[in-house]
Amino acid sequence: xxxxxxxxxxxxxxxxxxxxxxxxxxxxxxxxxxxxxxxxxxxxxxxxxxxxxxxxxxxxxxxxxxxxxxxxxxxxxxxxxxxxxxxxxxxxxxxxxxxxxxxxxxxxxxxxxxxxxxxxxxxxxxx
Numbered sequence: 001x002x003x004x005x006x007x008x009x010x011x012x013x014x015x016x017x018x019x020x021x022x023x024x025x026x027x028x029x030x031x032x033x034x035x036x037x038x039x040x041x042x043x044x045x046x047x048x049x050x051x052x053x054x055x056x057x058x059x060x061x062x063x064x065x066x067x068x069x070x071x072x073x074x075x076x077x078x079x080x081x082x083x084x085x086x087x088x089x090x091x092x093x094x095x096x097x098x099x100x101x102x103x104x105x106x107x108x109x110x111x112x113x114x115x116x117x118x119x120x121x122x123x124x125x126x127x
Contacts, residue, residue: 034051045067046066050068055122059079061084074119075088100120
């Protein structure tokens with residue numbers, strides 16, 4: 001959790017620009033709701049304290065989280081008529097030279113371009 005926070009604070013100006021307007025301010029209530037969303041749809045035991053950053057663009061929400069018995073993950077959700085749907089989960093390190101491939105992965109699961117770019121930039125910053 002501390003590593004996630006440190007990586008987010010150390011974002012470069014390019015990363016900050018790609019995420020402008022997408023970042024959600026974390027509150028105790030939003031962390032609790034995000035943890036419940038991950039528990040329900042991703043079947044991962046995560047507590048509110050394991051929730052990191054979240055970005056939102058329209059019907060998409062991307063949540064950085066650390067489940068109890070798993071490694072850090074980035075969970076992609078899309079709001080649909082019947083509620084939220086898990087569209088994909090990213091785990092692992094992204095080298096800066098792999099950002100185009102990571103953006104492509106996010107686009108392939110249906111993420112909007114702005115979400116895909118912000119995610120790729122933030123994930124690469126965590127390396």
